[in-house]
Structures are given as C-alpha cells and as structure tokens.
Amino acid sequence: MKTVAISILGTTMDRRGKGDKRWDKWRPTVSMFQHEDLLIDRLELLFDNHSQGLANQVTEDIARVSPETEVVHHRVNFGDPWDFETVYSQLLDFARGYPFEPNRENYLVHITTGTHVAQICLYLLTEAGYLPGQLLQTAPAGRDSNQPGQYQIINLDLSKYDQIASRFRKEHQEGTVYLKGGIETNNAAFNRMIEQLEKVSIRSNAPILITGPTGAGKTQLAQRLYELRRQRGKLEGRLVAINCATLKGENTMSALFGHKKGAFTGATADRAGLLREANKGLLFLDEIGELGLDEQAMLLRAIEDKRFTPFGSDKEASSDFQLIAGTNRDLAQNVRDGSFRADLLARIDLWTYKLPSLKERIEDLEPNIDFELEAFSNKAGYLVSFNKAAREKYLVFGCSVDATWSANFRDLNASITRMGTLADGGRITVEVVDEEIRRLKRKWELPADTANNPKISIERVLGPGSSVEMDYYDQLKLSALIDVCQQSNSMAEAGRKLFNVSRQAKKTSNDSHRVKQLLSKHGLNFEDLKS
Template sequence: MVMKTVAISILGTTMDRRGRGEKRWDKWRPTVSMCQHDDLLIDRLELLFDNHSLSLAEQVKEDIARVSPETEVVFHRVNFSDPWDFESVYSQLLDFVRAYSFKPGKENYLTHITTGTHVAQICLYLLTEAGYLPGKLLQTSPANRNSNLPGQYQIIDLDLSKYDQIASRFQKEHHEGTTYLKGGIETNNPAFNTMIEQLEKVSVRSNESILITGPTGAGKSQLAQRVYELRKQRGKLSGRLVSVNCATLRGENAMSALFGHKKGAFTGATTDRPGLLREANQGMLFLDEIGELGLDEQAMLLRAIEDKRFMPFGSDKEVTSDFQLIAGTNRDLNRLSSEGAFREDLLARIDLWTYQLPSLKERIEDLEPNIDYELEVFSGKSGYLVSFNKAARDKYLAFSRSSEALWSANFRDLNASITRMATLSDGGRITVDVVEEEISRLRRKWKPDSSSGWQSIKVISEVMDTDAINQMDYFDQLKLAHLIEVCRQSGSMAEAGRTLFNVSREEKKSNNDSHRVKQLLAKYGLSFGEL
C-alpha cells in the first residue's frame, strides 16, 4: 500500500499574499511553492487560517490546483485571539490536533514550520516533538534571487536516535558524566558501575531529590559534590552547594541552622540568620546523616521540599528557597520510619532515587584503581611523584584483599593508609619495609577490642540485623563473632571444624567436623556459603 503524504501548514498572511496578477508567480510563496517540488508530492494539504484570510486561502488553493492538481487542499478555521500569545496559540493548536483524525498506518505527516508567527512555529515544533503531531518537520525557503524555481525544502526527523552523530554525542557525554561521578577512577565492580551510569542520567535529567545510603567512609559526600558539579556544568542549577552533617544539629540549633532565625528568637540570637536552606537557593542542599534530624525539623523540611516555603525560627512570615536536595545516611530509614523516629511522608518524598553505596570490602575489585587514585592525589598535593616498587605493591595488595583487612572506615581508611606510606617513602618509592610497617599499624587498628566487644558486634552486624543482635547475650555475641571469623578464614567447613574443635575432635572415634560447623551456623540462621 502506498502511503499518502499530508502536510499541515498555517497560511502565510504576508508571504503568501502576492496580489492577484500574474506577477505573483514571479515571487516565492511558501504554501504554493511547497507543492511545486517534483520530488515532494503533497497528497493533501491541511491549511489553517483565520476568518479574515478566507479570500487569500481560496486564491492559494486555486494556485495549488494549477501547479499540483494531485494535491487536495482542506480548509481549517483557527482564530487566534492573540497570535503572539504563546499560551493561547499553543492551546488552540493543541485543540486542533486533538480533534484531527490521524491515520499513521496509512498516511505520512509533515508539519510545515515556515509560515505563521514565530510563536506559532515554535508551538508546531513542540507539538511535533511531543508526538501530538505524529510526523516530521518541513522547512521551506526561497530560491536564489532572480530565480523562478520553487526554492528548497528540508524534512527534519525529530527522532534523534536516527542521527548517528547526535547519538554518538549523547553517548560521549553520558560516558564523560559517569567518569566524572566516579572521580575519574575506572572502577571494575559491575553493580557499582551500573548504579553510577543510572545516577548520571538522573543527575542531568531530573531535579528531584536523591537519597544516598551506605556505610561511613563509602564516599557519600564526594558523590554528592560530583552530582552537584555535574548538574551545574549542564545548567541544571546556578547556586552553590551547601552541605551539613545533621548529626551536629540539635534542638534550637537545628531549627536555626536549617531554616534561619529572626533576631531575638532565642537567647544569643543577636542578629537575623538566613539559614542553610536559603543559602542553597538556586543551588543544592546536601543533608548528610538525615536520619539524625528531629521530627519537628523533618516536618518543616518536608514542606520546604514540596512547597519551597518555610518559616524561619521566631518569624511570623514565610520565606522561599528553590533548592535541590541530596540526602545521605548510613542508617536504615525504613526501620526508623517503622519505629516512628523518621517521618514516613518525608521518606517517601526523598527516596524517589535511592542509591546504596557499597563498602570497600563489597567492591574489593576496585581496590587497585583507588590506590592509584590516592597516589595521584597525594602526588598532586606534595609536588613529587610517589609509587610502589613491585614487591611492595604485591604485598600491600595481598594484605588489603585478605580477611585481616577490615577496612572498617572504608575509603577513609584507604586514604589514610596511602597518605602514611607516601609520606614515609624515600625518593618517592614505597618499599616493602614501608608496607610491612603499615600492615602492622592496620592490624593494631583493626585488632578486636575484647573489653568493649565493638569489633564482635561489627562482625555480626554484617550478617544479622540489629534486632537479632540485641536479643543475644554478650557471651553469645563473642562466640558467634569468632565462629564467623574462623569460617571466613577457612577454605571449607571441615577446615573450620578442625580449628574450632581442635581438642574435642581428638576424643571422638569418628569426626564429622563439617556437620558440627553446619549445626552451629544453623542455630543462628546462617550458612557457610553466606560467610
């Protein structure tokens, strides 16, 4: 079946009006000329005009019949109350489009954007881009001076995916954006890379709140800084980045710091204070550890996010601030919400885009590129190049990937470790001796503290939730922590059993060390494979 070509055009009340004499054929008329091209057959022209232009429309129709008898011209009366008012023109054109019966399976549509006011041309473009007009754009122009030719035309397809150069440009910008969010580090963890790729799209396409979760030292603050800078580069905001750790805010200080206060609002309020939300106007507010905010502050923050309005402490007048928000936390906000410590409506408002940053141990394959990054940063600050010799690097990597390396503060631990070794290196070379000293230092730092049991709880918390841990005796916590550590350092349950039951197993005629370990783990709902 041959598809028909249908053009939709607004009558050009100036350029299409060239008088009634034969000399009108010597001048370019966009609507008539559109139908004079040998390689562009318009089967039907849907011609839009107002009540004052009927005679011109009839003349144009007659002239089209002379140059292109195959073209059917259909009249549509569209009376713009103000052809330069964007809202009214768009509304009337939208009404026309919605009432029109399109047949995309049988007809191809061209939206002519050469005639009409500039406002009307923009509206036609937007309606085509949005898919209300299901076709392509048609742009026409006159021929060279003193030529009787019908001029030129160009058909523009707004499906950008069909333009290889544009698609390549988009892909390049996306790659540059993801590399920037990763701090220029070529990371290897698939889950982390996938998360960053999506975050890049969200950062440049959306202004909605972002929630970044993850353990202390995983890089929440740095990621928020990069999201802000990426949005600023792409023109998504113009203001500054305002950051605050909510754990430092308590009572009146929290209200005053976030929302500002009026002079005399409380003892010590000797001047007005704008507050962090107002300082972030047209920019971004990063609220780290948002789970530490009190319920009153949470309620005010919710309204400020939704309405961009809030009441400074001690004021009777509202103020406004148009800010974008990134929230960070290392706490389980869903659990806090169920316990009544975090507002459910605020959580629903800030977790449209939630990203969980993994710990260093969870993305240990990214250890090496991050070591190189830390060395590069140190070299840039110190003014001289620092690197490992091969034996030292191999030894440090082996320890860093072992079960001994807890990386409890994640990338903060790594930064501190590299900084120490780089500082102590002679001639910019980190040697085996320097690495061995650093390993000893890290072992002491991460050595379990039997007096407090902190390390035991940390080990258990990696495989059990807080409620389950709180229901265990301290004695059982210590036993379970040691059981987990032995299993993690063993290649099999049998090996773990030989370590755990080194005395009692000698008294048995038949030893099934694997079964004993399996039973112990099952008591706590764990399995060897999980550990």
C-alpha cells in the same frame, strides 16, 4: 501510505506579488508542492477568519502545480498570535480533535510559516507526540538556482542521527566518569548505579537520597552532582552543605531556616539560614536522620511549597532549592520507631541510591589506590608511587579478610597519606607497606573474646550491618561455621569438625556437601572464606 502535510497559512510570506507576478516569488506553502521528490496527498491548511481569501488563492495555486493534492481548510483563530499560551492551546485542541491514522498515513508538520510562537508550539506538539509525524522545513533556493526552493524533513527521534546520538552518548559517558571522580571503577553494580544517577541528575530536579556507611563518599558524590548540574545549566545558585549531626537544639532551626533578631538569647542580628542561601542552587543535608521531628516537618513543607517560616518570625520566606540528602541510617526503621517522619521519607526517596562500602566493592581498591596516590602527589608537589613488590603486598592485604576498611575510603586516604609521607624519594617500599599493615591491623584489631561477640566475624565476611537482623543464636551458629571453615584446609575437614557426632550415625557421610549447603544459605562459599 498517503502523505499528509499540516501547515499554518503564512499571511505575509504566502501573500507575495499580485496576479501572475506571485509566481516570481517564493511562497513557502505553495513551494511544498513544487518538488518532484516530495509528493503530498493532502494538505491540512490552518488559517484564521481574516485569511479566507488568501487561503482560497493558495489552494487554487496548489491545484495548478499538484492537481492530485487535496487541500482541507481549518479555521483556527489564535486571537493574539504572539501569546504562547493561547497559540499552544488552540493548536493542542486541533491536534486532539484531528482523526490521525498513523498506520495508514505519514504526517509532515510544516514549521516555516506562522509566527515564531506558532512554530515553537508545532515543534513541541510534534515532540510530545500530539502531532504524530516529522517536521518539514522549507526555504527559498539560492540566488543562482532555478529550483523552486529547498526542503528538509526532520525526524525528532534523535537516535536516528548518528552524530547527535554519538554526542549524547559522549556527554553521558563524560558525566558518568566525572561522578566517579575520574576513577575507572570495576564493580558492575556501582557502575550501573552511577550511570543511572547521571541521567537522573540531568533530567530531574526531584530530591535525591544517598545512603551508605560513613566514609563511602556521600559528600564527594553530592559535590560532583552539583557541579554536573551547574555545568549542564540545571541550576545557577551555590552548593550549601551541612552535616545535620552538628546541629543541636535551637541552633538547628536557626541554621536551616534562619531567625529574626531577638528570637532567642544570642540572636543579635537577622540570619538568612541555609535554605535561603541555597536559593536557585543545591542544598546537601548529610545525616538527615539526625534532624528532630519539628525540623523534619518544616523541611517537608519547604521541599513541597518552597516556603518556610524563619525562627521567631511571623512572615514566611521562600527558597527554590534542589535537595540531596545523605544518611548512614536505616530511615525506614527510623519511621517504624517514630524518630523519622514517614511523609518526609516518602518525599525524599523518589531517587534513592545506596553507596556500597569499600569492602563491598573491593575490586575497586586498586583504581582508588591510584587515585589517592595521584591526589597525594599533587598536594605534596612530587611524584609518589609503589615499587612492584610493595604494591602487590599492599593489594593482597587490602583484599584479605584482615582488612575491614571500617572507615571505608577515609581509611584508604589516610593510609596512602601516611605511606606517601614516609616514602623516601617518593618510592613506597615493602618496609613502608609492612609498617602500614601493622598499623592498620592494630586499628582494626578485633576484641579477644570474639565468642561473646559473633557479629564481628560475620561482618568481616558479609559486610557492616549484615548481622543486625539475625538472632543472637543464629549469629553464634554462623560465626562458628565461618571460624571453622577459615581454620580448615578443606570442606571435608570442616565437615568432620562440625558434624563430629552426627556423622558417626551415617553409613556414608558427605561432609563437604553439608558444609556447602550451610554456606550457600548465606551466599558464601568455602574458597572465598579461605582467600
């Protein structure tokens, strides 16, 4: 394959010395052809109308040192070579009009000559693929060297540079660990979600929607996303957070968008509003589904245009904020029932992430226990830990069907706080754990008449909200199936109870198989129900 170089003529650096004295000076364009290990078949030389004479001279000198090289002249008039928009536009036109043949030729983009603006533009065009090649940087040799200069070829594919790629991987890993609060979580789906969220938080300023049940950690995640973005230089303002469920009536408009003095009774002074306070920073609107339709309309415009009208004002205000929204609602269902705007949902769900409940990632219970213990110890000022038997008992209970963790990590935080406070000498004993288990069981105690409330046994197994889309008739059947299986020692025993009549009409009965089929329809298996 041929090697082709693209270079801007250096009107100063390539014009050095008169007559033969010019050979005593280092000239970047000519120096490209003075290296035995850098063979260039063709040079595409860019210059303006005023530099034809210099271009001819440089072309003649290249022919002397590299007679096999073809030099092709291109007239490119920048007008103002220090105007970024003009230079980029001219070079982009050249790139789009050039007949590149990457399957037959290799391209080197020389970035040593031209103004700094031109060099930056060449870099950007190469990075974007408009100039499909590698960068070529030349420089004079050292003082004591007899060499004609030195050069470096730079490949913008950073994956080819082990040290850089390793550093990027390390930064990505550090960011991911930070978003998880330093907890070594085990749930594979949760870990994949956090890894992607780390990339999105750094590469995109678009709104992020975090869904999930109360207590799953939406607020903490939003705070960590803010800190990570600020550390990486993606924003410079502050984090402004509000739970929209606490806003009611006129106070909603005023709190979010501000108001003018006298806008309503009690408005004794101007108020900036949360959106303006979040300028250049991050606005976290938790429970965004609680906003009224009027507030939703104003928020949509503020997201899209960065402009809004404070309550009671006839002048617009502006704020350049980044948005993270949180909700435990099904916003798509809210759109269908008319309580949430479809256009706002479309705008904020470009990046949507559902935080699972603690029950849904119960394999992360143990590392979160350690995290809560460390946090409690730091606040208390002394070390708190379990003895071995107490830890095992608490973990077994925490992973059992009796532990619903209905408030998710808030339940866990409160539980560790209680046990840490009651632990004499900083040691949580079996007795402390037993008392805490009784307390949690009372907190999560099921109504006695579960036959009239089948969703309770369903959601203990399948998770909160799992029965919402099921008819009451189907809830009754599944609840009965779960209860019978949990009270039986084997699938065969469960089958004999469930099919006590129909099995009599069969010559051979396979009760276990019938139970297994019913459970599999709901993603369940007998062993999990028993454990």
